[in-house]
Amino acid sequence: SAVISQKPSRDICQRGTSLTIQCQVDSQVTMMFWYRQQPGQSLTLIATANQGSEATYESGFVIDKFPISRPNLTFSTLTVSxxxxxxxxxxxxxxxxxxxxxxxxxxxxxxxxx
Amino acid sequence: EDKVVQSPLSLVVHEGDTVTLNCSYEVTNFRSLLWYKQEKKAPTFLFMLTSSGIEKKSGRLSSILDKKELSSILNITATQTGDSAIYLCAVPDSGTYKYIFGTGTRLKVLA
Structure with a gap:
């Protein structure tokens, strides 16, 4: 199994600002994904984070709004812009x-x- | 289009009851089915079922895959209030490596 840490655990932000969320895995993994879960809803996939290349976004999500980085096999960031x-x-x-x-x-x- | 449907959407039981949660799927190329428990924020992995591993058990929780019926059940025996959570199932998409999630079953266990 993989142990995944994520930070921050919570934040309160002003409209118009951006927040970057970091995700660290304790071992090298092939695939990393980012999901959103709105209140009372199931998980919605935002994008697949690809190592060394641009993320693959799902319908309704765009890079300008949710830029994603994955510089190596254990780390990824999601920015909500x-x-x-x-x-x-x-x-x-x-x-x-x-x-x-x-x-x-x-x-x-x-x-x-x- | 690949799809995952869970039932019931919600369930309220009393401690000690046994519950059965259902997950049905439609995928062109079945590889696996995963069950998760979500209490606060993050889903916690419970089981993965495959064609070569159609039954899994851990304590009071057990799960069976029925490939003929394209479905799986998750059983919880002697329920406790700590079992109150949303239970999610997911299957990998046929053509990619992403996972399709069902809407979940919200279980509430009353003392």
Whole structure:
């Protein structure tokens, strides 16, 4: 199994600002993903973080709003840019082998935008 | 389009009851099915079921995969208030490495 740390664990931000969330895995993994979970909803995939190349975004999510970096096989960041109250959510990173195997989640970041 | 559906959406039981949660899936190329428990923020991994591992058990929790019915069940026996959570199932997308999540079953166990 992989142990994933994520920070910050929570933040309250002003609208129009940006927040960068960091995700660190204790071992090299093939796949890293970023999810959003809005209140009362299931998980929504934002993007797949690709090592050394641009992230692959899901429909409805764009790089300008959610830039993602993955400089190596154990670390990734997600930035939520120009925030609005609608961005208030839990943001989760996950890591897995990418072969349909086990996937583990970080502890999550609870973001509130005022 | 690949899809995962969970039922029921929510469930309220009393301590000591046994519950069965359902997950059905539609994927072109099945590889695995994963179960998670989500209490506060992060989903915690419970089980992974595959064609070669269709039954898993850990304590009071057990899960079975029915490839013929394209579904899985998660059983919790002798429920406790600490079992109160959202239970999610997920399957890998057929054409990519991303996972498709169901909407979850919200379980509440009353003392």
């Amino acid at each position: 120009n925030m609005s109250p609608e961005d208030s959510s839990i943001y989760l990173c996950s890591a897995g082998t990418g072969t349909g195997g086990e996937q583990y989640f970080g502890p999550g970041t609870r973001l509130t935008v005022t």
